[in-house]
Amino acid sequence: MxxxxxxxxxxxxxxxxxxxxxxxxxxxxxxxxxxxxxxxxxxxxxxxxxxxxxxxxxxxxxxxxxxxxxxxxxxxxxxxxxxxxxxxxxxxxxxxxxxxxxPKITTFRLLGVPKSNSIAVTVGITFFAAFTWYTFLAPINSTSPFFLPANIVRSYLGLRAVELGMGFIVHCHFLESLYTSSHREREESTFVSRFGSTALSEER
CATH class of the missing domain: 3.20.180.10 (PNP-oxidase-like)
Structure with missing residues (x-):
């Protein structure tokens, strides 16, 4: 054979x-x-x-x-x-x-935010996202004290506002995923260029 x-x-x-x-x-x-x-x-x-x-x-x-x-x-x-x-x-x-x-990432800072305020803004965004998830997932009309804040927020803002907030967060996560993916592809491209052996694929 x-x-x-x-x-x-x-x-x-x-x-x-x-x-x-x-x-x-x-x-x-x-x-x-x-x-x-x-x-x-x-x-x-x-x-x-x-x-x-x-x-x-x-x-x-x-x-x-x-x-x-x-x-x-x-x-x-x-x-x-x-x-x-x-x-x-x-x-x-x-x-x-x-x-x-x-290279190792040792610091994180939001673009456009002064370094002195970066931590406070990050904590605020994290709290907003977590509380929105909590309010969205909390059982409606629950008598549990744990879900009382969620019911108060929904009674003032309405369920529709909570749903819109949840949609906004999901949309942001989607855009974040796209950015991370494109950034990784750029880094891989830079990596290949840096160690440059493109001639390996050239014909003699």
């Missing part, structure tokens, strides 16, 4: 030359993180790559050579997966080795 050719192995020479000449520091990270090489590495070259693994030759700081096989798990299903997989492996290995620092 004829086995289909490995699409990644077919481009092994080009990929090996590109990575060896342009990204030796990435290959060193692969060897250290995925290949578990503990010795100091001064240089690394990619000798071959296919859909299941890559073979690296590392020049150790002692001057000796060491061949390292790095598995691609799960295997690549096509050549178009080479770029995103190598970028992912680069990020994971360099982060794991402490070669890059992952």
């Amino acid at each position: 004829h086995m289909p050719a490995d699409p990644v192995a077919a481009e092994s020479k080009f990929l090996s030359m590109y990575m060896s000449n342009g990204h030796p520091e990435t290959l060193i990270a692969y060897a250290k993180w995925y290949g578990k090489v503990k010795d100091g590495i001064s240089n690394a070259e990619m000798m071959a790559i296919d859909s299941k693994s890559m073979t690296l030759t590392c020049t150790l700081e002692s001057g000796s050579k060491k061949e390292v096989r790095v598995a691609l798990n799960p295997p690549l299903s096509g050549y178009d997966q080479v770029t995103p997989r190598l970028l992912e492996m680069k990020a994971i290995s360099q982060e794991g080795l402490g070669m890059i620092e992952v």
Whole structure:
């Protein structure tokens, strides 16, 4: 039975030359993180790559050579997966080795709100949202003291006003989800550009 050719192995020479000449520091990270090489590495070259693994030759700081096989798990299903997989492996290995620092969110501030008032406004919005949920979900005409504030608010504003408030909150959450999704896509695009290996997908 004829086995289909490995699409990644077919481009092994080009990929090996590109990575060896342009990204030796990435290959060193692969060897250290995925290949578990503990010795100091001064240089690394990619000798071959296919859909299941890559073979690296590392020049150790002692001057000796060491061949390292790095598995691609799960295997690549096509050549178009080479770029995103190598970028992912680069990020994971360099982060794991402490070669890059992952940005961390340490503060939160609402846009357009002075820093001194940001916490108060955030607490106010949170309270408004929580109380609206509470008023909307509270049983109508309940005699429980716990739901007394909700019944008082509904008696003054009317159930329709509470429903509109609930709709406003749901709408805001929907817009927030869209913004978060678009922001994540922009960050991923920036990430790919930063570690720039778009040439991996170019034809020779």
